[in-house]
Amino acid sequence: MTMIFGVPLQALLGQLLIGLINGSFYALLSLGLAIIFGLLRMINFAHGAQYMLGAFTAYLLLTFAGIGYWPALILAPVIVGLLGTVVERLFLRRLYALDPLYGLLFTFGLALTLEGTFRYIYGASGQPYATPAALAGGTNLGFMFLPIYRGWVVVVSLVVCLATWFLIERTKLGAYLRAATENATLVQAFGVNVPVLLTFTYGLGVALAAFAGVLAAPVYQVSPLMGSNIIIVVFAVVVVGGMGSIMGSIITGYMLGIAEGLTKVFYPEASNIVVFVIMAIVLLIRPAGLFGREA
Amino acid sequence: MARTHSTAPASIAAADSVVPAGASGLRLGLALLALALLLAAPFFVYPIFLMKVLCFALFACAFNVLLGYTGLLSFGHAAFFGGAAYFTAHAVKEWGFPPELGILTGVIGAAALGFVMGALAIRRQGIYFAMITLALSQMFFFFCLQAKFTQGEDGIQSVPRGHLLGMIDLNQPLAMYYTVAGTFLIGLFLIWRFVHSPFGMILKSIRENEARATSLGYSVQRYKLGAFVFSAAMAGLAGGLKALVFQFATLTDVGWQMSGEVILMTLLGGIGTMFGPVVGAGFIVGLGNYLATTGFPVTIITGVVFMVCVLLFRRGIIGEFNASRLGRRLGLDHRH
Numbered sequence: 001m002t003m004i005f006g007v008p009l010q011a012l013l014g015q016l017l018i019g020l021i022n023g024s025f026y027a028l029l030s031l032g033l034a035i036i037f038g039l040l041r042m043i044n045f046a047h048g049a050q051y052m053l054g055a056f057t058a059y060l061l062l063t064f065a066g067i068g069y070w071p072a073l074i075l076a077p078v079i080v081g082l083l084g085t086v087v088e089r090l091f092l093r094r095l096y097a098l099d100p101l102y103g104l105l106f107t108f109g110l111a112l113t114l115e116g117t118f119r120y121i122y123g124a125s126g127q128p129y130a131t132p133a134a135l136a137g138g139t140n141l142g143f144m145f146l147p148i149y150r151g152w153v154v155v156v157s158l159v160v161c162l163a164t165w166f167l168i169e170r171t172k173l174g175a176y177l178r179a180a181t182e183n184a185t186l187v188q189a190f191g192v193n194v195p196v197l198l199t200f201t202y203g204l205g206v207a208l209a210a211f212a213g214v215l216a217a218p219v220y221q222v223s224p225l226m227g228s229n230i231i232i233v234v235f236a237v238v239v240v241g242g243m244g245s246i247m248g249s250i251i252t253g254y255m256l257g258i259a260e261g262l263t264k265v266f267y268p269e270a271s272n273i274v275v276f277v278i279m280a281i282v283l284l285i286r287p288a289g290l291f292g293r294e295a
Numbered sequence: 296m297a298r299t300h301s302t303a304p305a306s307i308a309a310a311d312s313v314v315p316a317g318a319s320g321l322r323l324g325l326a327l328l329a330l331a332l333l334l335a336a337p338f339f340v341y342p343i344f345l346m347k348v349l350c351f352a353l354f355a356c357a358f359n360v361l362l363g364y365t366g367l368l369s370f371g372h373a374a375f376f377g378g379a380a381y382f383t384a385h386a387v388k389e390w391g392f393p394p395e396l397g398i399l400t401g402v403i404g405a406a407a408l409g410f411v412m413g414a415l416a417i418r419r420q421g422i423y424f425a426m427i428t429l430a431l432s433q434m435f436f437f438f439c440l441q442a443k444f445t446q447g448e449d450g451i452q453s454v455p456r457g458h459l460l461g462m463i464d465l466n467q468p469l470a471m472y473y474t475v476a477g478t479f480l481i482g483l484f485l486i487w488r489f490v491h492s493p494f495g496m497i498l499k500s501i502r503e504n505e506a507r508a509t510s511l512g513y514s515v516q517r518y519k520l521g522a523f524v525f526s527a528a529m530a531g532l533a534g535g536l537k538a539l540v541f542q543f544a545t546l547t548d549v550g551w552q553m554s555g556e557v558i559l560m561t562l563l564g565g566i567g568t569m570f571g572p573v574v575g576a577g578f579i580v581g582l583g584n585y586l587a588t589t590g591f592p593v594t595i596i597t598g599v600v601f602m603v604c605v606l607l608f609r610r611g612i613i614g615e616f617n618a619s620r621l622g623r624r625l626g627l628d629h630r631h
Contacts, residue, residue: 109601116594
C-alpha cells in the first residue's frame with residue numbers, strides 16, 4: 001500500500017474527499033452569508049436553521065407528497081427562499097435603521113424557534129434520506145473508491161458557487177446589487193427599486209442555504225440540529241475570508257474544509273477545532289481576513 | 296450598539312446631576328426594599344431557585360458591562376461562566392480547596408481565558424466581534440468536551456460545598472443562600488464601581504463614538520480589553536458560585552445556547568441599565584423552571600421572546616420603566 005507521511009494513501013484521499021464535501025457546504029453557506037451581509041449589512045444567524053429547513057423540506061416533500069430528490073433540489077430552495085422573503089418583508093425590514101447587531105439577534109431568535117420546533121416534532125435524532133438511484137453506488141478510480149453522490153455534491157456545489165459569482169459580478173442585476181451595496185440611496189435615486197432588491201437578495205441567500213441543505217440530506221441525516229452544528233464553523237470561515245469578496249468566501253470555504261479533512265488524518269483530536277485555530281491565526285496576522293477590505 | 300443608545304437610557308448614576316428633589320430618598324427606599332426582599336426571600340421561595348436566579352443575574356450583569364456599557368456584543372460569554380464552573384469544581388473537588396479559594400480559582404481562570412479571547416476578538420469590530428467570540432467559545436466547548444479534567448459528557452459531579460472560611464457549613468441551605476446573596480451583592484457593587492469609574496466613563500465614550508475616543512488620545516483597544524477581562528472575571532464569579540450551588544459543572548454551561556440565554560436576559564431586562572439584567576435573569580430562569588414542568592421546549596419560547604424583544608421592546612423592562620413617568624420622577628431616565 002502506498003504511504004504518504006506515514007499515512008495510507010487511501011485514508012488520506014478519503015479524508016480529503018470528506019474535507020472537500022464539508023468545504024462545499026462551507027462555501028455555499030458562507031457565500032449566502034456574504035451576499036446577505038453585502039447588501040443588508042446584517043449577519044443572518046438563521047442561515048444554519050434555513051439550511052436545516054431545506055433538508056427537512058426535501059424530506060417532507062418525499063414523505064408526504066412522494067416528490068423525490070430531483071424536483072426537491074429545485075423546489076425546496078424555492079419554498080424556503082420564499083419563506084425567507086416573507087421574513088424579510090415582515091420583520092427584517094424594520095431593523096435596517098438600527099444597529100446591525102439587532103438583525104443578528106433577531107435571526108438568532110428565529111433560528112432558535114425553527115430549530116426548537118423541528119426538535120419538538122422530530123426529536124434530536126436524524127431522519128434518513130435515501131441517495132437518489134441515479135447517483136447511488138460508487139466507482140473505483142484505481143487509487144480510491146469514490147461514492148458517486150459525494151462526487152456529485154462537490155461538482156454541483158462548485159457549479160452553483162461559480163454561477164452565483166457570475167450572477168453578482170458579471171450581470172446587470174448583479175451590477176445593481178453591487179451598486180446598492182456601495183450606496184443604496186443613490187441607486188434608489190436612479191430609479192432602481194432598492195427595497196425589492198433587498199428582499200430578493202435575502203431570498204437568494206436563504207435559497208442557497210436551503211440548496212446546501214438538500215444536498216446534505218443524503219450525506220448526513222436530516223436532523224433538527226444539523227444547522228447549528230455547522231453555522232458556527234461557517235462564521236469562522238467568514239471571519240477568515242472576510243465578507244467583502246464573493247470569490248473569497250468560496251475559496252475560503254473549500255480551503256478550510258480541506259484543512260479540516262487533513263487534520264482528521266494527521267491529528268484527529270484537533271479536527272473539530274482546526275477551523276477556529278486557523279481563524280485565530282488569521283486574526284493575529286491579517287485581522288481584516290484573507291480577502292477582506294474592511295476598515 | 297452605538298446608534299441605539301442615543302435613545303435608550305444608559306445608566307442611573309449618570310443622571311445624578313438632574314435628579315428631581317426628593318427622588319434620591321425614594322431611590323434609597325427602593326434599594327432598601329430590594330435588599331430586604333433579598334434577605335427575606337428564602338423563607339418564602341425555594342432557595343435553590345433563588346440561588347439559580349442570583350447566579351444568572353450576576354452573569355447577566357457581567358455580560359452587560361460589555362454590551363451595555365462598552366457597546367460590544369460578545370456571543371461567547373458561556374465560555375467564562377461554564378469555564379469558571381469547571382475550574383472551581385475541579386479546584387474544590389480534586390485539589391481540596393476551600394470554597395472561597397475555589398471560586399477565586401474560577402474567577403482567575405475566567406479572567407485569563409477572557410484575556411486570550413478578548414485580545415483576539417477586539418481585532419475586529421461590530422458583527423465580526425460577535426462571530427469571533429462565538430467561534431472561540433465553541434472552540435473552548437470542544438476543548439472541554441475532550442479534556443480529561445472536565446470528564447467529558449458526564450461533567451464534574453458531586454462537587455463538595457465545603458466550609459466557607461473554614462467556619463460556615465455551606466451544606467446548610469440558608470448558609471449557602473446567604474453566601475450566594477452576599478457574593479451577588481459584592482459582584483454587583485464591583486460592577487457598579489467599575490462602570491462608574493473614570494475607566495467606565497471612557498468605555499461609554501467608546502460605545503458612543505469609537506473614532507472620537509481614539510482621537511482624544513485614548514488607547515481604545517486597551518480599554519476594550521480591560522472591559523472584556525473584567526466582564527469575563529465577573530461572569531467567572533457567577534459560574535464558580537453556580538458550581539458550588541448545584542455541585543456540578545457540565546457542558547451545558549459552556550455551550551453557545553448559554554451565551555444566547557445571557558444575551559436574552561440582558562435584552563429583556565434592559566441593555567445598559569444597572570438592574571435590568573437582574574430582572575431579565577429572574578424572568579428567564581422562572582420561565583425555564585415553569586416550562587420544565589410542562590415539557591414544552593424552552594428553545595421555542597426563548598426564540599420567540601428574542602424576536603419580540605428585538606422588534607418591539609428594545610429598551611427592555613427596566614429601560615421602559617426608567618423612561619416611564621414614574622421612572623423620570625425618580626430621576627432614572629437621563630435623556631434630557
